[in-house]
Amino acid sequence: MTCVQSEVLQTVVDEFANLSSETTNVFIFDANGETMASDRVTTEEQAKAVFVSFADLSHQLDIIGGLESLSIQGATSQIQIATVENLYLAMVSSREADAKIIDSLAHVLVPTIVKLLNQQPTKEEMEIPQELEITEEEEPIEESVLPEIEPEEESALPEVEPVEESVLPEEEPAEEEQEMNNNFEQESSSESLFPEPPLNQLMVEKIKGILVQADTVRVDSEVISKWNELYGKKDLLVNIQTLEGKETTCKFKPLKDARSNAKGIIQIPEKILQILQVTKGQLLIVSPTMETLGD
Numbered sequence: 001m002t003c004v005q006s007e008v009l010q011t012v013v014d015e016f017a018n019l020s021s022e023t024t025n026v027f028i029f030d031a032n033g034e035t036m037a038s039d040r041v042t043t044e045e046q047a048k049a050v051f052v053s054f055a056d057l058s059h060q061l062d063i064i065g066g067l068e069s070l071s072i073q074g075a076t077s078q079i080q081i082a083t084v085e086n087l088y089l090a091m092v093s094s095r096e097a098d099a100k101i102i103d104s105l106a107h108v109l110v111p112t113i114v115k116l117l118n119q120q121p122t123k124e125e126m127e128i129p130q131e132l133e134i135t136e137e138e139e140p141i142e143e144s145v146l147p148e149i150e151p152e153e154e155s156a157l158p159e160v161e162p163v164e165e166s167v168l169p170e171e172e173p174a175e176e177e178q179e180m181n182n183n184f185e186q187e188s189s190s191e192s193l194f195p196e197p198p199l200n201q202l203m204v205e206k207i208k209g210i211l212v213q214a215d216t217v218r219v220d221s222e223v224i225s226k227w228n229e230l231y232g233k234k235d236l237l238v239n240i241q242t243l244e245g246k247e248t249t250c251k252f253k254p255l256k257d258a259r260s261n262a263k264g265i266i267q268i269p270e271k272i273l274q275i276l277q278v279t280k281g282q283l284l285i286v287s288p289t290m291e292t293l294g295d
Contacts, residue, residue: 009037022097107281
């Protein structure tokens with residue numbers, strides 16, 4: 001990571017005190033335990049101890065795919081460690097901290113900034129080789145003098161009497177054309193009955209499990225209820241679009257989750273995550289559609 005990227009992360013960490021006054025310690029470290037950014041309170045020994053404990057626990061959980069996030073609550077404080085691209089964000093806050101603010105900082109703000117930093121071109125990519133312009137002196141082209149052509153005498157043509165235009169009877173449209181027009185009118189009327197689909201912005205969670213359907217996502221049940229109010233019992237699909245413009249259409253089911261912070265969530269299986277090239281915590285734009293799935 002470059003010095004400029006580290007400075008950006010440090011600026012974000014410094015702003016945590018203004019964004020969440022209940023947060024006492026914040027630091028970001030990589031897979032090797034090197035601290036990328038840290039607040040002024042956290043010491044290097046404290047950050048190292050957190051990294052060693054997290055790495056040891058993650059190694060023990062390799063049998064289930066590793067450890068993506070960790071949350072431990074004490075009597076008066078709590079610590080959360082979240083995976084952010086190729087980095088890790090550690091936050092220590094009091095038990096009275098707003099859970100929504102903590103979740104937004106850990107899974108939306110910091111991941112978005114890190115992703116933008118990773119997409120920046122390197123110094124070598126920005127350097128453009130200078131091409132030498134080679135110009136050759138062009139020899140002047142001598143203008144050729146063409147002989148003047150005398151205009152030919154106009155030939156006397158016999159006058160032609162104007163032909164009267166015959167008025168042809170209008171032909172009635174064929175039966176095939178009438179059927180096509182009727183079908184087009186029916187399609188136009190059916191499209192006009194379909195209301196403009198609403199757009200919803202939902203946060204990504206990954207579906208894990210053995211019996212997970214690879215072509216079906218789970219959408220916030222309140223969002224699906226609004227769709228049903230608009231379109232009734234019609235067979236709908238969900239159109240999913242990323243902020244970068246990638247999109248796909250698939251089946252959906254209502255999200256059944258008892259968590260208080262499960263609102264505004266879309267759970268996606270691994271196959272669709274790879275198609276959209278998104279990870280947990282990113283925001284997607286979803287809308288209902290009546291389009292059919294591709295073969």
